[in-house]
Amino acid sequence: MISAHALTKTFRDKKRGEIHAVDKVSFSVSGGQIYGLLGANGAGKTTTLRLLATLLQPSSGTATLAGYDIVREPARVRARVGFLAASTALYGRLTARETIQYFGRLNGLDDAVIKSRTAQLADELDMHAFLDRRCDTFSTGMKQKTSIARTLIHDPEVMIFDEPTLGLDVMAARTIVRFVRDCRARGKTVVYSTHVMSEVEKLCDRVGVIHGGRLLAEGTLAELRAAYRETDLEEIFVKVVGAGPQGAAPVPPLLS
Amino acid sequence: MNAANIWTIYAKELRDMLRDRRTLLSMIVIPTLVMPLIFALVGFVSFKVIRQARATVPAVMVVGGEDSPNARNAFLAHDKVRVIPTVSDWKQLISGKQVRAAVELPPGFDRALERGEAATVKIYNYDGEMRSSFAVDEIRRFFAAYRETLITARLAQHGLPATLVKPFEVRTQNVAPPEKVGGNVVGGLIPYLFILLCFTGAMYPAMDLTAGEKERGTMEAILSSPVARVDLVLGKFFMVLTASLGTVVCSMVSMLLTVLVGGVLMASPGGVANGARGLAGMNLPTLDPLGMLAVLGMVVPVAVLFSALLLTISLFAKSFKEAQSYVSPLIIVILLPAIVGMLPGVELNARLALVPILNVSLVSKELVSGVWSWGYLALIFGSTCAYAAAALALAVRMFNREDVMFRV
Numbered sequence: 083m084i085s086a087h088a089l090t091k092t093f094r095d096k097k098r099g100e101i102h103a104v105d106k107v108s109f110s111v112s113g114g115q116i117y118g119l120l121g122a123n124g125a126g127k128t129t130t131l132r133l134l135a136t137l138l139q140p141s142s143g144t145a146t147l148a149g150y151d152i153v154r155e156p157a158r159v160r161a162r163v164g165f166l167a168a169s170t171a172l173y174g175r176l177t178a179r180e181t182i183q184y185f186g187r188l189n190g191l192d193d194a195v196i197k198s199r200t201a202q203l204a205d206e207l208d209m210h211a212f213l214d215r216r217c218d219t220f221s222t223g224m225k226q227k228t229s230i231a232r233t234l235i236h237d238p239e240v241m242i243f244d245e246p247t248l249g250l251d252v253m254a255a256r257t258i259v260r261f262v263r264d265c266r267a268r269g270k271t272v273v274y275s276t277h278v279m280s281e282v283e284k285l286c287d288r289v290g291v292i293h294g295g296r297l298l299a300e301g302t303l304a305e306l307r308a309a310y311r312e313t314d315l316e317e318i319f320v321k322v323v324g325a326g327p328q329g330a331a332p333v334p335p336l337l338s
Numbered sequence: 339m340n341a342a343n344i345w346t347i348y349a350k351e352l353r354d355m356l357r358d359r360r361t362l363l364s365m366i367v368i369p370t371l372v373m374p375l376i377f378a379l380v381g382f383v384s385f386k387v388i389r390q391a392r393a394t395v396p397a398v399m400v401v402g403g404e405d406s407p408n409a410r411n412a413f414l415a416h417d418k419v420r421v422i423p424t425v426s427d428w429k430q431l432i433s434g435k436q437v438r439a440a441v442e443l444p445p446g447f448d449r450a451l452e453r454g455e456a457a458t459v460k461i462y463n464y465d466g467e468m469r470s471s472f473a474v475d476e477i478r479r480f481f482a483a484y485r486e487t488l489i490t491a492r493l494a495q496h497g498l499p500a501t502l503v504k505p506f507e508v509r510t511q512n513v514a515p516p517e518k519v520g521g522n523v524v525g526g527l528i529p530y531l532f533i534l535l536c537f538t539g540a541m542y543p544a545m546d547l548t549a550g551e552k553e554r555g556t557m558e559a560i561l562s563s564p565v566a567r568v569d570l571v572l573g574k575f576f577m578v579l580t581a582s583l584g585t586v587v588c589s590m591v592s593m594l595l596t597v598l599v600g601g602v603l604m605a606s607p608g609g610v611a612n613g614a615r616g617l618a619g620m621n622l623p624t625l626d627p628l629g630m631l632a633v634l635g636m637v638v639p640v641a642v643l644f645s646a647l648l649l650t651i652s653l654f655a656k657s658f659k660e661a662q663s664y665v666s667p668l669i670i671v672i673l674l675p676a677i678v679g680m681l682p683g684v685e686l687n688a689r690l691a692l693v694p695i696l697n698v699s700l701v702s703k704e705l706v707s708g709v710w711s712w713g714y715l716a717l718i719f720g721s722t723c724a725y726a727a728a729a730l731a732l733a734v735r736m737f738n739r740e741d742v743m744f745r746v
Binding site for chain 1: 343353358554555558560561563564565566740743
């Protein structure tokens, strides 16, 4: 379960002055649900997700993940969150097994648990062939699987994906998409950021359109289609973003 | 703070580093080889050059003296110099290092000596050039002996004893232990090398563990785990410290072995010793092993200081390359006090004992020569520990700053 209340993150930039990277963003996601955060580059997706993962501290507002507050109990939040971004890489000189073990230990698991979890994850992700090879020899697909396994080692309740398919080929991207669905099937709470419309259509139960740090529209795909009288998600996105924050007024029911 | 987490991070970083050829090279191979190589190379080259310079009879010219056959012929008969025919541009030949020196006999030199008048013999040389100075030494030796002969003859003429003009002799003899002599010559060099190696050993891992990790995109994954930032810093810090001290220990062991092996070689009959002994800096020193251990002890807080500082600085960088551009100029900042410590005449006092790096450099010079100033040792160790603690606290603070961790 995730619930964000007026999450705000302000940066100070010497040239541009004060920047509201995330501006009073509120939404909630329940277990077994995938929430899609749809936005262009620089819209505030990554900052929002980093706030949820407690990598950054909000300037104001807060959020609770799995019942813990991100400001007051960041360590407890992190223990219940799996964070996977396209930009996160692996340690090239460690093997897949060592990588998974490292993150297991960092999450406070004892070695017996890590061992059985690793075996289980290697079964599920079909990793046995390369489990004891060094990550710098891996193909993109192997790297993806290893990243997924290290994210899942502590069996987190909440999964945060920051554009996980960015720069991946079709096959590797499919592994990710299948894995995200799997998370939902197991009842995990999932937030998924992307700028790819088709991924939203394939995966997400609810969608939030973010632009300029603000959540401009939110709802199920069906609700958005009805509100904007468009079937194509891209058209809906352009309409929402084009209308800007002021244009958000006609769709308050979706925001509630 | 959680010791298990710190250990997990440390163990992982250590394993990662030990699999990295570049670290092994900078941490073990180079420091181990650099000392014997420096000693062997410097020793060999200087020995050869000096032996050659000594072996060759210096070529000199005599300017003037045509009217003083006595002095001139006596000089020509001196077999430690080779007098070559005088040419008009003899000064250029000295500058061009073709002739080592020239000696100018004033007009009427023989006559002046007979009459007991004052006269000046001039020696022309290439100041600072070793072979020229050897020639000057020989010329001086000849004229000193020539003067002595004249004095003795004059005294005898008047029926006076030789002790009249030389009532006593002055002779110097070294009573300092060999450690002390070696300490002064090489004592400055050892801490300088240790401080440099301490820094270079920490440099690569510090950059790799911070900026490198940011660049590769592994930092975010670590930060999203429940590990506290302070555990993360300490785990990484201990790794950098290990690399730094590992480098110093490797070089120290190799240096002790070099001195030991070198000492045996030098002591062998007819060995290098005859040619090289007595030339400052060229002979291998006798070092106090206990002093060397104490130097290592003094270097530990310096290593802590360097490790924490390097972590802090390279954490600020977004990429390994950027970190390098911040860290490389630091070498000069680090070396400056170490070099000042090597200068002759710079001695330890209470104020200098508080200057980081310089203080360790100075006290190490004393330690390797077997001098233990306990008060200064305590002051230096304490102050360096304080600086190191401050640097470590700064590193922890930087790891907690999101604008540094996620700098865009």
